[in-house]
Amino acid sequence: xxxxxxxxxxxxxxxxxxxxxxxxxxxxxxxxxxxxxxxxxxxxxxxxxxxxxxxxxxxxxxxxxxxxxxxxxxxxxxxxxxxxxxxxxxxxxxxxxxxxxxxxxxxxxxxxxxxxxxxxxxxxxxxxxxxxxxxxxxxxxxxxxxxxxxxxxxxxxxx
Numbered sequence: 305x306x307x308x309x310x311x312x313x314x315x316x317x318x319x320x321x322x323x324x325x326x327x328x329x330x331x332x333x334x335x336x337x338x339x340x341x342x343x344x345x346x347x348x349x350x351x352x353x354x355x356x357x358x359x360x361x362x363x364x365x366x367x368x369x370x371x372x373x374x375x376x377x378x379x380x381x382x383x384x385x386x387x388x389x390x391x392x393x394x395x396x397x398x399x400x401x402x403x404x405x406x407x408x409x410x411x412x413x414x415x416x417x418x419x420x421x422x423x424x425x426x427x428x429x430x431x432x433x434x435x436x437x438x439x440x441x442x443x444x445x446x447x448x449x450x451x452x453x454x455x456x457x458x459x460x461x462x463x
Contacts (some may be wrong), residue, residue, distance in 0.1 A: 307402055309326065319454075330346045330347070330359075332348035332422075334346055334455050336420075340420070342413065342416065342417065342420075343387060344387070344389065344413075344417070345380075345383065347380065348383075348384055348389065349381065349417060349421060350370055351366060351370075351377075351380060351381065351404075352389065352406070352410060352414065352417065352445060353391075354366055354369055354370070355390065355404050355405060355406055355410075356406055356414065358403070358411075359405050359406075360395070360403040360405060361400065361403060361404055362401050362404075363377050363378055363381065363394065363404075364401075365401060367383070367402070381404060387409075388407050388409045389406070389407055389410040389413075390404050390405070390406065390407060390410065391404070391405050391406075392404055392405050393405070418444075
């Protein structure tokens with residue numbers, strides 16, 4: 305059976321299609337890191353960049369910057385601490401707040417990872433046939449979803 309229901313459904317299956325693409329890219333990136341003997345998860349690079357650029361950054365600041373939930377950032381940073389890429393400490397001004405910095409392991413591996421990210425940028429550009437207009441469409445989609453969620457919009461039409 306060669307039918308691809310998700311493709312056949314067209315734009316109505318957009319979320320599924322984006323998830324499928326994300327899963328493929330994440331899986332292949334995980335394998336690529338494994339082949340290079342780099343012990344990180346594909347989604348950690350964003351946190352590494354943020355912490356590198358903003359030492360002593362909090363969970364909430366990371367979550368806001370990435371548009372991720374507080375809980376997903378806690379889960380991710382806990383794994384990164386366990387693998388010794390991040391160190392956590394209490395904020396000097398507000399002891400209730402945990403802040404993050406790069407560990408030596410992250411500092412040492414960052415040049416290699418940055419090189420890989422550069423190649424990744426080239427590959428994405430190639431995969432998009434050098435047409436990055438999809439980014440503009442994603443900006444519109446995200447902006448509209450911030451105004452009212454997909455579910456809210458459907459409920460509005462249903463009333």
